[in-house]
Amino acid sequence: MWVRSDLDSRGRADSIKRLRPNSPVMTEASGDDFLPDDADRVRAALIEWYEDDHREYPWRETTDPYPILVSEVMSQQTQLDRVVDAWADFLDRWPTVEDLAAADRADVVGFWTDHSLGYNNRAKYLHEAAREVRGEHGGQFPRDPDGLQELMGVGPYTANAVASFAFDNGDAVVDTNVRRVLYRAFGVPDEDGEFERVAGQLMPDGESRVWNNAIMELGGVACTKTPACDGAACPWRKWCDAYETGDFTAPDVPTQPEFEGSRRQFRGRVISVLGDADELPLDDLGPRVRVDYVPDGDGEGGREWLRALVSDLEADGLVELDTRDGDAVVRLQ
């Protein structure tokens, strides 16, 4: 059974908010929060899932902060595929932070341009950061997020990432992937510093390296904009609000496109989904067609909305809607 099937995530968010302001009985450790009661199982499940299998990137094989910083800066603007080559070339040319600090700015910017790494301001920042490490830190990177964040071009995100991956000494990383995961799984509201607060509470103490890798991997391969819960064997399915309700809305998932275009788009998606799943119940098809599918919803994105869409496709001779045994099953015609 669902541990929290009686709770509505938004209603819960509201009640939490009323309790929170400076309530003396509310402490970080009070446990009254968005997380399930068995949060330790949630943590263990994710780490196990990550360690069992994950994408491999060369910068995950080092704990040297310099190459890690380079990878983070590059990743902020470029698809990971392109970063892999550029990263290797960059380190080939400037193997250490001292080498980079000694380089001419124009060469670093030139490298950025030659490798199509986007806004060359980043190259400037990276070069400047290297000089700060040399000049203000004796050639050694700061080992904590606050120290790292003082480096040019290093904000809260990158500071935590480097502190985590290099020194296993970071706080919970909060990027759009993590926000999406927390919003969907536990109904964490998109307001104030709620993501940061809950993310920090969820992260196991002193395990920032594996944890931040794992939760970002989750958002990167399973809890994607169009979710792949089953395909990626998401370890949080039994705790996940969105998996339970079928509502995969998220802060970074664009809301409905123009009505006319959307209908055409959804028709196409139905066909595409059915293409690699021979037949699907209506409610399984729904979430794959639109992330904000809610079976019980009565308007756009509800079961009846989907049934109507499928009926049109059936009339066009594209799909088959089989309602013989109680629930409707859709397949390609």
Place this chain on the structure above:
DNA sequence: GTCCCGGAGA
């Protein structure tokens, strides 16, 4: 994601 700038409020 980070920086910078301009406006609002203390």
Place this chain on the structure above:
DNA sequence: TCTCCGGGAC
């Protein structure tokens, strides 16, 4: 003055 926040640029 100084800090916080939104908005835009890179």
